Amino acid sequence: MKVKITVIRDLCIGAGTCVVQAPNTFELDNENIAIVKDIPGDSVQAIIAAAKSCPTLAIILDDEETGKRIWPEEKEG
Ligand code: SF4
Secondary structure, eight states: OOEEEEEOTTTOOOOOHHHHHOTTTEEEOTTSOEEEOSSOOSOHHHHHHHHHHOTTOOEEEEETTTOOEEESOOOOO
16 A cells, blocks of 8 residues: 655644654654655554654545545544
8 A cells, every 4th residue: 555645734743753653754854844755664554653643633644546544534424
């Protein structure tokens, strides 16, 4: 599965837990906001763990092929 990663800059508070969880995918820019590296180098599992670790839900993950939302999980019903 290929994952499309989006960081919502307005939500990011620079806590850096995503960088700890997936250091080859996320880094903090000079404004202390998370950015995605050009070639994300972590497993999908690590990227999902990073997104889940974000305290402000600033990381959105979509399945690149199907376009389905992976995280945050969409509530049904
Ligand atoms: S964990 Fe969330 S708030 Fe912290 S740096 Fe990453 S995106 Fe920003």
